[in-house]
Amino acid sequence: MVHTPPPREAPADAFRRLPQVQRLLETADAGALVAAHGHRAVAAALRAELEDARAAIRAGAGAPAPAALLAAARARLAASRRPALRPAINATGVVLHTNLGRAPLAAEAVEAVAAVAGGYANLELDLETGRRGGRADAVAALLCELTGAEAALAVNNNAAAVLLALSALAAGGEAVVSRGELVEIGGSFRIPDVVRQGGARLVEVGATNKTRLSDYEAAIGPDTRVLLKVHQSNFRIVGFTAAPATAELATLARRRGLALVEDLGSGTLVDLTAYGLPYEPTVGDAVAAGVDLVTFSGDKLLGGPQAGLVVGRGDLVARLKAHPLMRALRLDKLGLAALEATLRLYREPERLAARLPVLTMLGATPQALEDRAARLAGLLNGIDGLAVEPGEAEAAAGGGALPGVAIPTRTLALRAAALSAGALAARLRAGRPAVVGRLSGDRLLLDLRTVAEAELPALAAAVREAVA
Structure with missing residues (x-):
């Protein structure tokens, strides 16, 4: 016996069988959803399901039963209540x-965030005098202590730190950068674009694989404001290469009255060879070599929250602090709490590996x-x-x-x-x-x-x- 499939429902009949939103809202199942989610949310979910059903009918499907529409609306409402950001x-x-949030915080940093998240905190209040205080003073003092720098500040990420430094020091002038350091990192962050956005003109020197001190010296002119040194971040040039030592660049900058700014990228405060890893220049190394301003990330090798950190000469840091961009780029109380707690861990380097998840x-x-x-x-x-x-x-x-x-x-x-x-x-x-x-x-x-x-x-x- 040949089985004959049932005739397909005509689209016009399927459209007619779709219930009205009000009829669905009058059911007991919808009443339970309204009690849990509110009338407006349930009505919106049902309208969305009916719109999906109409699209399916136009594609040749039949009309779903009211129970199926209610079940789909229930699932839609449940999904809308799940947080987008979850563990x-x-x-x-x-x-x-990067896609998973970079560095997980140490327990001490998590506790510090929790302590100030649910209420007020002395973010910009000096509790001793009762007057307004600096929101990042504690963080700046720790950064100076740990790196040997004269002054420091914190903004919301390292890209912002580089942009702020260029805007404050090089706007209207020139920034000299080696061709081998014109990097692009995640999110299409390109050094040439940042230099341009900072109001400076980019002057490229050297070749992709070799840049000499003489290349920098030849490029310096009356409009030069900054020598910019950039960490190559997520790539390496190997083989037939050359680059001047940081101390040589610092001497040149000082002799010509310029600022040497180094973007260290991830930036580390400790010698990574102690953890069985290759040597990576530390922030303290850059400061000791004479770099005028060093920028680096807080949420990478440092192991803290997302932040851009700047350490260096006091007069230059003061210019960054006074720049109008500073207010737009500053950290909030949660980031500052986590950052301060993370930096305090570095005061006990012998215990760092057990307490800082990144180094662990x-x-x-x-x-x-x-x-x-x-x-x-x-x-x-x-x-x-x-x-x-x-x-x-x-x-x-x-x-x-x-x-x-x-x-x-x-x-x-x-x-x-x-x-x-x-x-x-x-x-x-x-x-x-x-x-x-x-x-x-x-x-x-x-x-x-x-x-x-x-x-x-x-x-x-x-x-x-x-x-x-």
Whole structure:
């Protein structure tokens, strides 16, 4: 016997069968939604679902039942209540992952934020005198103490710090930069654009791979205001290269009455070789070499909140503070609280690796990571349809820090019998907390360098739920 499918509903009939919003609102199910979300929100969700239904009918679908419309509206309302910004477990192996918020804060910084977030704080009040005070005075004092600089200030990110320095010191004049340092970093942040936005004219010197001190000297003219040195951030030029030492540039700038400004990018306050990493010039090194102003990030190797930090000569810092842009770029009380607490940790360098998450992750030994991978594998044991394979890979500092440096790490490769690697990754990202790993062929890798010990149970539970 030949089965004949039922005739497709005519679009006109399907449109007629769609209920009115008011009829749907009169149902008991809608009443429960109104009690939870309010009349206006429920009515808007139902209108949106009816509009989607009309579009589906125009594409050849039939009319959904009222119960289906109400269920879809319920899901829409629930989704609208979920915060867009929510916790995630970083299992990518990229320590300073820009898309995941870069540096996780130390416990002390989190406590400092919580202490001032829910009420008032003496942001710009001197409690001793009762008069107005400077909002970043405590942070500036710590930066001077830790770097040896005369003065310091903080703004909302390092791009802002570079822009402020150029606007205050080079507007209407020229900024001299090596061609090998005309970088673009994430978000299309290009040094030539920043120089232009700061009101200065860019003067390029040298070649891509070689710039000599004489190139800088030849480019200096009556309109030159700044020699700008820029960290190459997320790339390296290797091979046949040359660049003048920072101290040489500082001597030239001083002799010609110019300011030497160095954008250190990530910027670190400690010698990273103590953590088994390659040497990276510290902020203190730049100050000691004679750089007039050093700018760097607060949320990268420093391990604090998003901030742009400037240290250097007192007279130049004063000019930046007095510039009209300063008010637009300043930090709020939460950022200042987290930054001050983070900087205080640097007063005890012997305890830093245990207290600052960025350095904890970067300095973790292969054996510690192997032990962590074994513990996670044990927690994943017994999940039906899941194969778990330990392995070795390479992690990265990320955030433009330590470009080209491969950091040995340990991973667990997951294969789910009923899911592709991409589908498993998508389910983990949709979980609570979200889990972000990295794909490698037909496997999903969980990199243990960026997973804290305390996150292992939640990570295992998320994998169990995603596979199920």
